[in-house]
Amino acid sequence: MDSGSRISRRDFMKLATLGAGSLSLIAGCAPKHPPGRRVLSDDDAGLLGAIADRIIPPDEWPGGRENGVVSFIDRQLDGPYRRFRGDYRRGLDAMTGTCLEKHRKRFESLSAEKQTRLLGEMESGGLRDGGWKEGFSKRFFEMVRSHAMQAYYGSPRHGGNPDYASYRMMGIDYPPILGQNRYRF
Amino acid sequence: MKNTHVNAVVVGAGAGGGVVAKELSTAGLSVVLFERGDWVSFEDHDNDELLSQRTTVLGNAFGPDDDRYRRVLVSEDGSTGIVYPSDGAYSNVAACVGSGTVSYGAMAWRYMAEDFRMKSTYGPVGGSTLEDWPVSYDDLEHCYEKAEWEIGVAGDSSLNPFAAPRKKPYPMPPFSYNREASMLESAMKRMGLHPFPIPMLRNSVPYAGRPACARRRTCCGFACPVNAKCGTHNTVIPAALSTGNCELRTRCVVGGLIIDASGRITGVEYFDGDNTKQEQTADIIVVAASATETPRLLLNSTSKHFPSGVGNRYDWVGRNLQGHAYTGAFGLFEEDIFDDVGPGATLAVSDFSHHNPGIVGGGILANEFTRLPYLFSNIRPPGSPMWGEEHKEFQRKYFRRNIQVVGPIQEMPFFDSRVQVDPSVRDSWGIPVVRLSGRRHPKDAEGCEFLSGKAEMILKEAGASRTWRHVPGSGLSGGQHQAGTCRMGDDPHTSVTDRFGRVHDTPNVFVSDASLHVTNGGFNPALTIMALGYRVGEYIAGEWQKGNRFK
Ligand SMILES: Cc1cc2nc3c(=O)[nH]c(=O)nc-3n(C[C@H](O)[C@H](O)[C@H](O)COP(=O)(O)OP(=O)(O)OC[C@H]3O[C@@H](n4cnc5c(N)ncnc54)[C@H](O)[C@@H]3O)c2cc1C
Ligand code: SF4
Numbered sequence: 179m180d181s182g183s184r185i186s187r188r189d190f191m192k193l194a195t196l197g198a199g200s201l202s203l204i205a206g207c208a209p210k211h212p213p214g215r216r217v218l219s220d221d222d223a224g225l226l227g228a229i230a231d232r233i234i235p236p237d238e239w240p241g242g243r244e245n246g247v248v249s250f251i252d253r254q255l256d257g258p259y260r261r262f263r264g265d266y267r268r269g270l271d272a273m274t275g276t277c278l279e280k281h282r283k284r285f286e287s288l289s290a291e292k293q294t295r296l297l298g299e300m301e302s303g304g305l306r307d308g309g310w311k312e313g314f315s316k317r318f319f320e321m322v323r324s325h326a327m328q329a330y331y332g333s334p335r336h337g338g339n340p341d342y343a344s345y346r347m348m349g350i351d352y353p354p355i356l357g358q359n360r361y362r363f
Numbered sequence: 364m365k366n367t368h369v370n371a372v373v374v375g376a377g378a379g380g381g382v383v384a385k386e387l388s389t390a391g392l393s394v395v396l397f398e399r400g401d402w403v404s405f406e407d408h409d410n411d412e413l414l415s416q417r418t419t420v421l422g423n424a425f426g427p428d429d430d431r432y433r434r435v436l437v438s439e440d441g442s443t444g445i446v447y448p449s450d451g452a453y454s455n456v457a458a459c460v461g462s463g464t465v466s467y468g469a470m471a472w473r474y475m476a477e478d479f480r481m482k483s484t485y486g487p488v489g490g491s492t493l494e495d496w497p498v499s500y501d502d503l504e505h506c507y508e509k510a511e512w513e514i515g516v517a518g519d520s521s522l523n524p525f526a527a528p529r530k531k532p533y534p535m536p537p538f539s540y541n542r543e544a545s546m547l548e549s550a551m552k553r554m555g556l557h558p559f560p561i562p563m564l565r566n567s568v569p570y571a572g573r574p575a576c577a578r579r580r581t582c583c584g585f586a587c588p589v590n591a592k593c594g595t596h597n598t599v600i601p602a603a604l605s606t607g608n609c610e611l612r613t614r615c616v617v618g619g620l621i622i623d624a625s626g627r628i629t630g631v632e633y634f635d636g637d638n639t640k641q642e643q644t645a646d647i648i649v650v651a652a653s654a655t656e657t658p659r660l661l662l663n664s665t666s667k668h669f670p671s672g673v674g675n676r677y678d679w680v681g682r683n684l685q686g687h688a689y690t691g692a693f694g695l696f697e698e699d700i701f702d703d704v705g706p707g708a709t710l711a712v713s714d715f716s717h718h719n720p721g722i723v724g725g726g727i728l729a730n731e732f733t734r735l736p737y738l739f740s741n742i743r744p745p746g747s748p749m750w751g752e753e754h755k756e757f758q759r760k761y762f763r764r765n766i767q768v769v770g771p772i773q774e775m776p777f778f779d780s781r782v783q784v785d786p787s788v789r790d791s792w793g794i795p796v797v798r799l800s801g802r803r804h805p806k807d808a809e810g811c812e813f814l815s816g817k818a819e820m821i822l823k824e825a826g827a828s829r830t831w832r833h834v835p836g837s838g839l840s841g842g843q844h845q846a847g848t849c850r851m852g853d854d855p856h857t858s859v860t861d862r863f864g865r866v867h868d869t870p871n872v873f874v875s876d877a878s879l880h881v882t883n884g885g886f887n888p889a890l891t892i893m894a895l896g897y898r899v900g901e902y903i904a905g906e907w908q909k910g911n912r913f914k
Contacts, residue, residue, distance in 0.1 A: 233750040239759075258421050258429065258449070294751065301750075323750050324741075328420055331736035331758075332413040336421065344736055348762045350580075350703070 215249070216256040217263065223248050225270055226322070228286040232293050233326045239347040242326050250329030250338030251322075262321060269318035272309030273300075279308075365642075369393040369610075371903070372631055372645040374617045374660065377462030378889050379876035379896040380651030381595025382510070385602050386900025387649075388609035392907060395643055396609055397633060399616045400426040400458035402596070403465060405588040410581035412735040416457055416466035417584025419449045420737075425466050425586070426458030431791035434655075437800035439838060445788065454686075454799060454841035456653050460613060461596025463843060464889065468583035468708060468732050469564040469592055471516040472886035473507045473894075475527045476500040477717045478724075478773070481882045485723045491775035491804050492683055493723070496881045497853045497862035498898070500527050506894035506901070511562075513602075514893060515570050515593035518562030525557070525713040535567045538576070541704035543766045544730050548710055550825035556712045561729055564889070565706075566591040573597065582706030583732035595893075615641075618794045619664040620648060620872065626668030628872050634792045647903060647913050649864075651876040651896070654684065654845040658782040658878065659797045661849070661859075661866070674849065674859045674866040681782035684801060685847040685883045686840035690811035691728065691769030692818035693742060694827030701763035707733035715770075715817055716885050722813050723806055724773030726885035728821070731767035742767075744831045766825065768818040772811050773885040774840055775804035782848050801839045811835065844888050849878035864899040871913035875899040 212220055230242025255263055277285045277296070285293060299305050301323075303316035329338030339345075342352040369392075373384045376398035384396040408414060408424035415424050422429060429447040434454075436446045446452045456463040477484045479496040487493060508531050510516075517535035520526040537560035540548060551558040565576045565587075576591040590597060603609040614636035621630045621642060630644035650657045658681035662672035674680050711729035719725045734742065739762055740754075748754050780801025788796050815832035822830045852858025855867035864879055866872040877883075877892050884891065906913070 234755055235752050237752070237755070239755075254421070297750075324420075326750075327740040328413055328737055331740050333411045335411065336413060344758075348736060348759050350736070350762070 215252050218248065218252045218255070222266075222270055223252070224286050225273065225284070226251060228293065229273075229297065229322055230326050230329075232290065232297055233323055234330050235290075240343055242330055245330050245343055246334075246338035246340055247326045247329040250332070250336055251325050253337035254325070259325070265318060265321060268309055268314065269322070272305075272314070272318075275308055276305060276310075366395075366644070368644045369395050370645060370907070371395075371647040371649060372397065372643055373649045373651055373875075374631060375462070375650070375652035375656070375876065376460045376595065376600060376611060376613075377456065377651060377653060377876065378464050378595060378892040379899075380649070381461065381464070381600045381603070382893050382896025383649050383651060383873075383875045383900040383903075384609050384611075385513075385599035386897060386904055388603045388606040390904030390907065392608065392647075392904065394603065394609040395645070396600070396603065396611045397615045397617050397631070397643075398460050398611065398613045400460065400462075401613045403459040403461075403586060405586040408586065409588070410579075410585060412581070412737050415581070415584035416463070417732075418735070418738055419451075419455075422449050423455060423457065424584075425462075427455070433788065433790060434796050435785040435788050435798040436839075437798065439802055451842070452799075452839075454655055454839075454845055456843055456845065459596075460600060460611065461594040462653070464564070464594030465586050465592075465596055466584055467564075467592075467594070467889060468706060468887070469889075470708065470729070470887045471511065471518065471562040471564045471890045472727070472884070473527055473529070474500065474884040474886055474891050475525065475713075475716060478882060478884040478886075479503075481724065481773075484717070488723055488775050488804070488806055490777070491806065492778045492857075493775055494850070494852070494857070494881050497851050497858075503891075503894050503898060504528075504530065506897040507890065509897045510890055510893040514564060514595070514598045515566060516562050516564055516890070517567035519560055520562070522559035523557060523713050525716055533562060535570055538563060538565070538567050538578075538709055540709050541707065542702040543700050544710035546700065546825050547730055547766065547768065547821060550821055551712055554821065554824055556714045556821075558710050558712050561708055561711045564593040566593065571598065579705040580703055580707070580733040580735070583708070616792055616794070617652070617660060618792060619660065620673055622664065622666040622668060622673070626666065628664075628673065628869055638792065647871050647873065649873045649875050649899065649903075651874070653876055654848045654878040654880075655782050655797050655799070655841065657874055657876055658848040659784055659795075662782075662784045663795055669868075673872060674868060676868055677856050679850070679857065679859050681848050682778050682780075683776040683847040683850060684780045684782055684799070684839070684841050684845065685774045685776055685880070686842045686844040687726070687771030687883065687887075688774055688803065688807045688811050688835050688840065689769055689771055690726075690815045690818075690832075690834045691731070691767060692815050692822055692830055692832045693744075694766050694768075694819075694822030694825065695744075695761055695829045696764045696766070696826060697828050699763045700766060705733060707731060715814055719813060722810050723775065724885050725810065726770040726772045726814050728768050728770040728814065728818055731769050734765075734767065736762070744829060766822060766827070768821055770814055770818070771844065771885060771887060772807055772814055774883060775806045776847055776882060777801060777804045780839055780841075799839060799841065803835075803837050803840055805837070807840075808834070808837065844877075844883065846877035846880040846883040846888055849874045850881045851879045852881065863902040864895065873899055873903065
């Protein structure tokens with residue numbers, strides 16, 4: 179799967195900050211896919227996991243990262259969400275680029291507060307430079323937000339929400355037992 | 364090998380097509396029923412929210428698929444883009460034996476007498492092609508009755524003073540209210556409204572050899588695990604097949620009608636399951652492919668006799684695409700309400716269906732089908748965060764403490780909301796695809812404002828601590844309640860078919876699906892589509908038995 183040219187991380191980051199983030203996620207830009215993942219590199223996964231934990235933060239119940247958001251997205255990018263690969267590549271690169279430029283750190287290393295602030299700017303379309311042209315920050319944020327919600331609140335069979343953790347959090351029994359609910363009240 | 368000639372071809376094994384196939388085959392006609400999809404069951408797609416017919420983010424569980432199907436959408440600003448079946452803008456129903464009737468919420472409404480006489484009742488509406496139907500409620504009453512008894516409806520209309528008169532009660536007793544419905548019932552009664560159990564195409568008791576409903580949270584958008592939901596796939600289609608006169612050909616995509624040198628329509632061209640092109644000739648062709656696919660099929664069928672498509676001499680095929688402006692309100696409560704008694708929707712009021720001051724038509728209001736966790740994650744009061752701690756807290760606090768009251772607003776038909784065929788984009792069989800364009804009539808927004816306001820008042824009366832309304836935008840309608848694109852009428856200049864669904868200018872081509880609807884009522888449409896199926900089927904069978912061969 180990982181055919182094509184490899185480029186070093188530094189070149190890659192340069193490209194990314196220049197806004198040339200149109201490389202496909204499987205075009206060889208990622209150094210390797212760890213076992214169990216299909217599309218996302220370790221860096222991609224680290225970044226997405228950090229975003230997922232801001233979108234659905236951990237508390238007494240798991241956060242987005244622990245509850246399978248990354249594995250859900252990785253799996254869907256090799257399935258029905260194949261059409262979003264380009265957007266993920268562009269958006270993740272633009273995020274890293276913005277964070278390095280503004281904070282000299284990757285998103286994953288920022289404080290939760292700074293992470294939340296940056297995501298809020300993306301949500302409102304406040305980021306416009308580099309890879310964010312044409313309202314992309316808003317579109318990208320909304321895409322990741324909705325995919326994270328699908329992962330967290332959807333069926334475990336798609337890679338997220340192991341053991342229906344979110345169902346348990348919401349107090350919905352799973353699996354539902356046919357007919358049982360008729361006799362409950 | 365050439366296919367044997369048959370008396371009738373029916374294109375589409377959905378709500379309308381399934382009924383027609385049964386009527387014709389039981390009357391002794393030989394029938395081939397074409398369906399582009401396949402048989403489906405709960406085993407193929409169970410209770411997976413993300414891959415259902417309601418939330419389609421990972422695809423439509425009951426078809427069509429994103430690989431072979433596409434459409435072109437013309438946006439309000441004039442730009443065009445390709446849309447896929449999993450996109451809402453595609454305007455999908457389903458693609459399988461039974462179509463939407465496998466996975467529908469199964470509300471089983473009769474329209475009211477006014478719904479067939481909208482122009483006479485309210486007068487003309489500027490900018491709208493609002494018109495009376497060429498048939499009345501009384502003409503359709505026995506067809507509704509047949510649909511209710513042959514397909515199966517549970518209900519009790521005696522509690523609804525606005526219900527149109529009926530000769531026979533429902534065959535099954537109504538469903539009991541779930542807890543939220545009981546709360547709403549007392550609130551509505553205090554307000555002087557007339558709540559009643561929603562009539563449902565689901566078995567409340569064992570009926571027609573199938574068991575009673577187990578009341579699950581995954582019903583609307585899903586197939587039924589116990590076969591208690593009544594669609595065409597488990598009633599009229601098996602009845603048609605058991606006559607020995609009807610052959611169902613699944614995974615067969617009909618591309619167009621065959622027109623001979625004299626201008627007579629002699630059959631259909633189709634691609635079979637191996638994508639091989641074949642022909643099927645017939646004396647009669649009934650197109651029942653849904654309000655988006657039926658016009659596509661007619662428009663794709665051209666010859667020197669029909670230069671712009673069959674039935675399209677006056678440019679009415681594909682016009683007046685309607686659906687329902689679904690509108691209502693949410694309410695939050697400070698106590699647990701959710702009792703997990705499916706399918707959620709159990710009670711309605713019809714007080715706002717007609718004769719509302721300043722509004723043309725109206726709609727029923729009902730409590731909504733269970734909102735599953737992902738769908739619920741998108742439901743928040745205006746201004747609330749859509750992510751972060753607060754969003755998560757809301758999800759666990761209010762999932763069991765919210766009620767949604769919604770209803771379908773009768774839309775004003777709009778000539779420029781339409782289905783065309785795209786000049787360049789084709790599906791994977793090379794057939795030109797549907798091109799959708801248009802918007803809602805401005806009057807619809809007034810209806811939504813009105814009905815959502817009523818929904819909000821009901822929720823407040825029921826004790827909601829916070830309420831907010833939701834109304835759809837002004838964009839093109841259609842979707843799961845799509846209708847109106849081959850309207851029936853007595854004047855061939857302003858309609859596509861006559862009062863029996865026969866396409867003007869042809870002796871032997873009929874339409875029998877939601878395309879026929881002149882207006883779409885303030886009710887979910889399936890039972891009316893089925894009733895029209897009985898009307899069209901009865902007419903063809905009756906004429907056939909009199910010796911009419913539709914030459
Ligand atoms: C999730 C969901 C919930 C719903 N809930 C309700 C409800 O509660 N109450 C209600 O009244 N309605 C409900 N509906 C709507 C209802 O299902 C539709 O109104 C109804 O099925 C439309 O009937 P039709 O005959 O016009 O078209 P369909 O039932 O869509 O039938 C058309 C058939 O033609 C086939 N077809 C199309 N093109 C071709 C071709 N070229 N060749 C071969 N076959 C073809 C299609 O695959 C399909 O099977 C719901 C629908 C959905 C999806
Ligand atoms: S609620 Fe009843 S009809 Fe609906 S799927 Fe469940 S068992 Fe079937």
